[in-house]
Amino acid sequence: MSGLPSADSSERARAHRLGRQLRALREAHGLTRPELASAAGVPLRTLSRLETEGVAQPGLFTVAALARALEVTVDELVAAAGPVPGLWSTGYEGRTIDSFVAALVEAGVDAVADVRLTPISRKPGFSKSRLSAALAEADISYLHLRSLGNPKDNRAPFWDGRVGEGLAAFADVMAAEPARRELEELAELAVERSVAVLCFEQDERRCHRQAVLAELHQRTALSVAALA
Structure with a gap:
């Protein structure tokens, strides 16, 4: 196993979710970036970085000012940007690496669990390294x-x-013990993060990952969705 996601990657994921939430709220209010920056009294460059780059530890006063301008509390803003636990089933058959990553981002997936025995592929972009x-x-x-x-x-x-x-x-x-151990670690991750279980076949019914996901559902009670 290559290891569970690091604290740094978790922080980056949270930062990008906060950026997406800020952008969604701003657009829902019909505000441009300059308009929101002005209303909140924060530098436009700071807001742009928050929305597009993700800032791992944004200033509390900045977040509070943006929340007030968007008519939500800080707690509501942060909670809405938090990780959403869940399980996704996905295969890369028929996909390009760019379309695959884009679908993961659109679905809000935080981590990909590759359940191929040997993670190599003739399809460009889908070998392990x-x-x-690309995911990083x-x-x-x-x-x-x-x-x-x-x-x-x-x-x-x-x-x-x-x-x-x-x-x-x-x-x-x-x-077997190695698989049981990895299932337990994966279940613990899924109750905190949104995890896509990956193999080659697009149709889960033709892939062994259906058994992995069924076991995870039993352990966590999380529903499983297919990645479009």
């Missing part, structure tokens, strides 16, 4: 969960309609 780099640029954490990968000799059942057989074989994989 390039994928993790969008402030999305990446973790490779090798122990939750499907063995090569158990892939055909999912592809040719013998899904029950494939799930039965994969249940033995999930029962």
